[in-house]
Amino acid sequence: MAEANAFGLPNGQPIASAWSRVIRNQKVALRKLLDNARFVNASIVRSEVDGALRVWRKDLDAFTDELTGRMTPYMASVATRSGNAIRSRAGLRKADDWFIRDPARVQALEATVLDLCKDTLDTIGVEVADKIATIRAELIRGEIDDGTGGWKDLYTQLDKYFDDSAKWRSARIARTEASRAANWGIRASAEELDDLIGFEWLMAPGACEACQRVGKGPGGNPRRVMKSDKFATDVGPKITNVDDPERRRIIPEEYRQIAFPPLHPHCRCSLKPVFVPLNGSTVVFDRPYSAGGQYIPNTAEIAPLDLSA
Ligand SMILES: [Zn+2]
Known part of the structure; x- marks a missing residue:
């Protein structure tokens, strides 16, 4: 469905691809760790599952840098483009490297992107932990009867969580951050004008x-x-x-x-x-x-x- 987008803000497809790939890979990574825990001890309420979750969340943190590294150059190019539009309207010459010419500006962008990536990955970690906790509680209350001691339900719900998240969360980050970059470029470039x-x-x-x-x-x-x-x-x-x-x-x-x-x-x-x-x-x-x-x-x-x- 086409949306009303009066200001030509980019939808950030490259950001969506990067996030979608990481989230889908995380589905596989967590599944492997849980499979191991299941092999060692068949109950989802045992500490082996906590251990698997801990290892996974620690590995998840490591993606902060990778995602930041992929998002920052794209966002800098979006900011450059929107800033150039302001510069030409003000009668100034376009400058291809307008945004990245100032290292302080790039550092500020990178720090912001790092914050956002870390915050989002933390949220994913917490949401997955909450999902597992909910299924365990249901199992203990006797509300789960999937014939596998809750494992089937756990896998189904986690798969759904990651698949959904790869779609909507990636799109949300992409659009929001691409729009942040475009508007950042407008503000930063205009602020330089007398x-x-x-x-x-x-x-x-x-x-x-x-x-x-x-x-x-x-x-x-x-x-x-x-x-x-x-x-x-x-x-x-x-x-x-x-x-x-x-x-x-x-x-x-x-x-x-x-x-x-x-x-x-x-x-x-x-x-x-x-x-x-x-x-x-x-x-x-x-x-x-x-x-x-x-x-x-x-x-x-x-x-x-x-x-x-
Ligand atoms: Zn609004």
């Missing part, structure tokens, strides 16, 4: 309630912030599940301090530079939306999208 004074949120058609809140100023017009300001600050808590060391999650600041869209996964909003008006009129700016550590309420369903469609 007569740039601020930025305006460009609302995607059919944008969700959260984006309406952040993307519109108090008067209902698109939110305009000064060059030095973010669009939204302190979105959601810094840490979730504080009391549970297994599920404790430090939220990457890129998700909380919004200098440009995406505001949330699948966000298709963008931004545009605001320049000194040629007629000498004054531009009125809005303050950033301050979320004060709360999530921004949103009732709209943010639908996953199949990139192969």
Whole structure:
């Protein structure tokens, strides 16, 4: 299904391929470890299964670097392209290496991508551990009768989890991060221009309630912030599940301090530079939306999208 994409944001197919491959390989890797545990001792409630899970999660961490290494050059090229579009509109010459010319910029991008990869892989690790814990609890309560002591159910559910995840999670990361790169390029390139004074949120058609809140100023017009300001600050808590060391999650600041869209996964909003008006009129700016550590309420369903469609 074609989606409304008014700003030509890329869908990030190369990112989707990289993630999809890693997730599918993880399905096989975990299955091998569980098969070994099953061979040693046939019960899914035994510690051998915990051991297998631990080994797998440790190996999973190692993919942070690989995924970051694959995503960063692609995102830098997307940022370069969108930044070049701003440069030509401002009458500057295009520069092929515009983005990567500044090592600090590349490092900042790489650090962001690393955060996102680590956070996502952690989430996958926790979700798999939760799945296994649920099936064990069901087995203990006598709710499972698959003739194999829960192994069949466990394998079926894990296969489904990885297959689904390879599809929707890969597509979600790809679109969200490709859009982050494109908007990053716009902001970073415009910030270098002398007569740039601020930025305006460009609302995607059919944008969700959260984006309406952040993307519109108090008067209902698109939110305009000064060059030095973010669009939204302190979105959601810094840490979730504080009391549970297994599920404790430090939220990457890129998700909380919004200098440009995406505001949330699948966000298709963008931004545009605001320049000194040629007629000498004054531009009125809005303050950033301050979320004060709360999530921004949103009732709209943010639908996953199949990139192969
Ligand atoms: Zn939105």
